[in-house]
Amino acid sequence: MSFEEDVLKDFITEAKENLERLDEEFVELEQRPEDKELLSSIFRTIHTIKGTAGFFGFKTLEAIAHFAEDILSKLRDGLVVADEETIDMLLKSVDYIKAIIAALEETGKEPIDDTYLEFLVDLRNFADKVARRAEGGAEAPKPPQEAKAEEPAKPSPEEAKTEEEAKTEEEAKTEEPVKSEEPEPEEPKKEAEAKVPAPKKELEKKEKTTPKLDKTPHVQLTETHVRVDVRLLDQLMNLAGELVLSRNRLVQIASKLNDSELQNATQNLSLVTTELQEKIMKTRMQPIGNVFNKFPRIVRDLARSTGKKVTLRIEGADTELDRSIIDAIKDPLTHLVRNSIDHGIEDPDIRVQVGKPPAGTLILRAYHEGGQVVIEIEDDGRGIDVEKVKKKAIEKGLITPAEAEKLSDREALALIFRPGFSTAEKVTNISGRGVGMDVVKTNVEKLGGSIDIQSVLGAGTTVRLKIPLTLAIIPALVVTCNSQRYAIPQVSLRELVGLSEETRKNIHQIGSSEFFRLRGEMVPIIRLSKILGVEPSSQENAKEESLVILTSGAMDFGLVVDEIWDSEEIVVKPLGKHFKDLSIFAGATIMGDGKMALILDVVGISRKIGLKTEDVDRAKEAMATEAFAEDEQQFILLFNVASEEQFAIPLALVARLDKISADKLEFVGGKEIIQYRGRSMPIIRLENFLPIQPLPEQDEYHLLVFAEGENEVAFLVSRIVDSIQTKIDLDEKLYQIEGVLGSAIIKDRTTLFLDVYKIIEMHDPYFFVKVIPQEDRPYRILLAEDSPFFRQMIANYLASSGYEVETAVDGQDAWEKLQKDSYDVLITDIEMPRMTGIELAKQVRSDERFADLPIMALTSLASDEDKRRGLEAGIDEYQVKLERSQVLEALANLLKRKAEAQAA
Amino acid sequence: MGLPTPEKQEKSIVTEKTRLFITFWLADFLFALPVEEVVEINRSLDITPVPQAPPYVSGIINLRGQILTAIDLAKRIGLKREREAHHNVIVGREEEPLSLLVEQIGDVLEIPVSQIEEPPEVIEGLDTDFVKNVSKLPDRLLVILDPEKLFKV
Known part of the structure; x- marks a missing residue:
């Protein structure tokens, strides 16, 4: 490479860096149009480009830089203010400069294109305009400028440059002969070529006039930075990776030999290697x-x-x-x-x-x-708009309307990434x-x-x-399948599930596919051994199996592996071309022990799963019902009145938990009350209503506060034991006491589940707002609920609000009861044996006799998806079981709507 | 195993026009590859199998940090192998290197160009697609393989 080529390369690299900065600075300039510092910096950059362009004889480039510099000098000297138009023009100049630099880099020559000349004319005219504006604006404060402005013969761009006055004179002289030598018609080009001798002079000038600050950073840059080919860095990094692996082997051997001198040496090597690798990594790192x-x-x-x-x-x-x-x-x-x-x-x-x-x-x-x-x-x-996305996807034929119906919002948004979607x-x-x-x-x-x-x-x-962070070294999870190790890039990893007997219950075989129920989501799963076509793990090894939940972006899926090995930083190495048809591998890596592991391609594997759409649909259906089974898990608050008896209530019913000291208790007008939040709140001692051990004397008591609209009441208890999430398996027979729903063993103790609503009603029959009965008789409700706990509790709170409640133990039972008697409303659980709530609703709706019967579904947690499915089946309302007041309000509305419909 | 250096080859060209071949055994055949195609020869290296790979691919090997594809040469050229193929003949100077698994390494042979012949149409028990030339040795036929064909996927 000749010296000139070398210098040109440097110029281009430097110009590119400078231009990047210019873009930013111009935008900043728009916000702070009078920032002198900023203007000077921009001016300097453009000036450098102009100077170097002149040195190499790139005339178009030089001319553009020249006029841009002209405009900038006026801005810098405060003669004109940078408005949007000016900045637009300057940005355009930067764009043209960039284009020329790009061409220079590629061909070593300036591009020959009329657009550059056209732009040059525009730029020159604009520069003139700015110059005229500068003359107008600078009248009073700058007398020397004014004097200059009166000389009409001189080309305007130079005029405002006070410091370069003398040079302008010189230039004006040298201009003539050059012009005659180059008899080209385009004015700007002439202008540009005429400037050839100028830059060096200008450069000299600048060196004299600009502060030292201008030069120093340049000097530092060239002295402290070396440009290195990225490929060389790649090689260095590969070698460093190998060094790390060799080091690891050496460390292993050293630890076996138990030679302290060798160990010291390897330890030292180890440190240096790590640092070396980090440093080499760093050479490739750049700020985003x-x-x-x-x-x-x-x-x-x-x-x-x-x-x-x-x-x-x-x-x-x-x-x-x-x-x-x-x-x-x-x-x-x-x-x-x-x-x-x-x-x-x-x-x-x-x-x-x-x-x-x-x-x-x-x-x-x-x-x-x-x-x-x-x-x-x-x-x-x-x-x-998710609906719009779905509509578009249907129009484009990406999905069918039926599929669109079933999509969750996340899935619908993922449609955007499908080919052919906009x-x-x-x-x-x-x-x-x-x-x-x-x-x-x-x-x-x-x-x-x-x-x-x-x-x-x-x-x-x-x-x-x-x-x-880097393409070369990635964090990965190492798993085994059929005694071989495989690496899974951490970026695709969502979570790990150990497959115990308990968690295996969440695996569901649907059609030919398997699904795993993960927090209400049906995730398709596949065995890695099946993907790889190797022997699946034997029966006894299967105990060690784990499920790796992965995401390919568009879909999540689970991969059953024999064992989770470790998590490791791996160096990705490509596989040979003989494997190019293997989409399930992304490469291979060499592990710390020198053995190899294949890297799994999560996206490739996700395509291999080959899910059948009907299986996915069935999985979703199954999930809808399964999800309700999980519902029966409730948060339970455990507490003592006397220390030997344990009681439980659903935590959701409690409005607040609090503590009060014993001296706050008052006995007024035959009622025990406390001052609580500025009001008097009645206190319930449970032993007054239930055959239990009385509350011992304490300095401090716990309060379980219940609220109904404005009304509040609190249970007074001695100790809060815990709050736990559990499935309630209630025995109703052992304790048939009013106010007790039943008993269950919780934390090794027989625990009484209290009927909060019943107890409050026993304490104060007017605590709950009652519905106004319909004409001559109360509204009749048929409640289908398989869990005795919920059945009793819901029936009780409905009854305490003035409804007449008949209960059924499942959908089938409810259907039979509907045949025998007439009801105003049907309230049903969803997940029930024999006949689910959805099936019950469908059956009810298909029978003309019950066309007007309002149906309300009660669940523990209703998602939008469930609601939609329920609505399809003919369910009018979805409510959460424990949200008593909302259930009652919705019930009242349902009945009101029904009455109105009948009246109409 | 030391390989002859190119200078040696040049010297022999001066005296008599010959070519150097690395030879190796598979089944009952003696195969050869031009010495300039062979990078190195290794005894058994650990092979990591790659599931779902083409049948003639044994897996991948780790050659000083570089991951190479190991080709079961016998399967590749349609040969019934009787013994374990433990030796790795690493080929490919220009291309991505491959490891060819062979049963045993033979001598390095210097063969006069005049004795290198076109292969017959049929060699029993062998897919002649991969054969570039043959040379009749005193006691047997030397089968010279075509590296280009071996590289092809």
Whole structure:
């Protein structure tokens, strides 16, 4: 490489770095148009480009830089203020400079294209305009300027440069001969070529006039930084990886030999190796700010062209990532930011209408989490309309309407990542570039990352990318299958489930597929041995099996492995071309002991699962019913009155737990009360209503406060034992006492389950608001509930509110009772043996006799999905069992609606 | 196992036009590969099987930190192997290197170019697709394999 080529390369690299910074600085300038420091910095950068361009004889480049510098000098000297128009023009100049630099890098020559000349003319005219404005604006305070402005013959750009006055004179002289030599018609070009001799002089000038501050950083830069080929760094890192492995082996051997001298030596080697590896890793790390800092400009341009107002906030710009990843995420990020501005953030007037500030906020955020970098693109725009997404997906033929019905919100949002999907109602020049979110997803996955989208309609969207820190070393979970080890990239890992006898109950065989019920979700599972086509683990080994819950972004699934080995940082090595058809492996790695392990490709495996749609549907159906079985788990509050007896009530019924000292208790008008929160609250001593040991004298008591509208009452107890989550298996026969629902063994003690509503009613029959009976008789309710605990409790609170309640032990029983008697309303549990609530509702609805019978379903936790299924079956209301007041209110409404319907 | 250096080869070219071959045994055949195709020869290396890989792929081996594909050469060329193939002939200077598993390593042979012949159409018990040349040795036929064909997926 010749000296000149070398220098050119340096120039290009430096120019590229400077231009990056310029983008940012210009946008900043718009906010602080009078910032002298900023202006000087920009001026210097442009000036350097101009000077070097002149040195190499790049005339177009030099000319553009020259006029830009002209405009900047006026700004810097405070003769004109940077308005949007000016900054636009300057940014355009930067764009042209960038384009030329790019061409130089590729071909070593300036591009020959008329657009550059056209722009040059525009820029020159604009510079003239600015110069004229400067003359006008600078009249009073700058007399020397004024004097100069009166000389009309001189080319204006130079005029305002007071410091370069003398030089301008010189230039004007040298201009003539050059011009005659180059008889080209384009004026700007002539102008540009005419400037050839100028830069060096200007440079000299600058050296004299600009403060030393200008020069020092340059000197430092060249002396302390060396440019290194990235491939060399890659090789270094591979070698460091190998060194680590060799070191590990050596350490193992040393520990066996038990030679202290050898151990000291290996320990030392160990430390140095670790540090070496870290340092080499560091050479490849760059702050994500290198990508982020491109966005102020992109966002500004996009906002301008869409007529929107967007404030960009960048957080965590110093988060470091491997260089190769930084390069690779640039495009996906740009796409996501475009999407946010184009589709997410609303027009200012619309934002104002919905009560948001006119300027939308876009946040680019990066942070480390669990060995990965999380990048979030968050906007406070209109959010994604899930229904619209579904509609679009149906239109595009991606899913059928029936499938759309069954999709959860998360699944529906994931449709955006399907190939051939675009939510924009109109294709704009910004987002409608044919690059869909599917490409973004593919690119992110290629990096071993994942993408996730969350959106609240009307409030905004957050897209979250999880990216490994480096492509070469990734944290992985090592598992075994058929005595071979396999590595699973941590980025895909959701959680681990040990397969004990207990957890195996959550595995359900549906059709040909297996599913695992994980907190109300049906996750398809598959055996790794089946994917690999190897022998499954034998019966006794199966006890060690674990379930690894993985996410491929679009779907979660479980992988049954023989054993969880360890979690380890692994060096990813590619597999040979003979394995290119194997989508289930992402590569291989060498473990600490020198053995190899294949790295599983989670996305590839997810495609291999080959789920049948009907099985998935059935799984969801099964989940809907299964979920209710889990419902029967309740949070129970355990407490003592006298220490030898344990009592329980559902925690959900308690409004508050509190403590009071004994001296707060008062006995007024035959009632025991306390002053509580500024009011008198009646106190219930349970021994007054139940045949139990009395409450011992204590300095301090616990209060269990119950509330019904305005009314409050409290149980006085001696001790709160615990609150636990348990399935209530109630024995009703042992204690047939009013106020006691039954007994159960909890924590090795016989525990009485109290009927809170009954006891309160015994204490104060007017505590609960009663419904006004219908004409001559109370409303009749048929309650179907298989759990005796809930059956009694619900029946009691309904009865205490003035309803007449008939109970049935399951759906079948209820159906039979419906034949014999007439009821005003049917209240049913969902999960029941023989006939579920859903089946009961369907059967009731299919019979004309019960067309008007309102049906209310009671569950412990109703999700939207359950509600939808219930509504389909003909259920009118969904309520939560323990939410007494809401159940009663909904019941009253149902009856009112029915009465109105009948009246009409 | 030391390999002859290129200079030696050049010297022999001066005196008589010959080529150097690495030879190895599989079943009853003596195979050969041009010496310049062979990177090194290793005794048994641990092979990690790769499930679902093509049948002729034995797995992967760790060669000083580099992961190579191990090819069961017998299966690849349609041969019935009788003994364990423990030796690794690492081939591929230009391409991604491969390890060919063979039963036993033979001598390095210097063969006059004049004695390198086109293969017959049929060699019993062998897929001649992978055979580039043969050479008639005093006691047997030397089968010279075609490295390019071996590399092809």
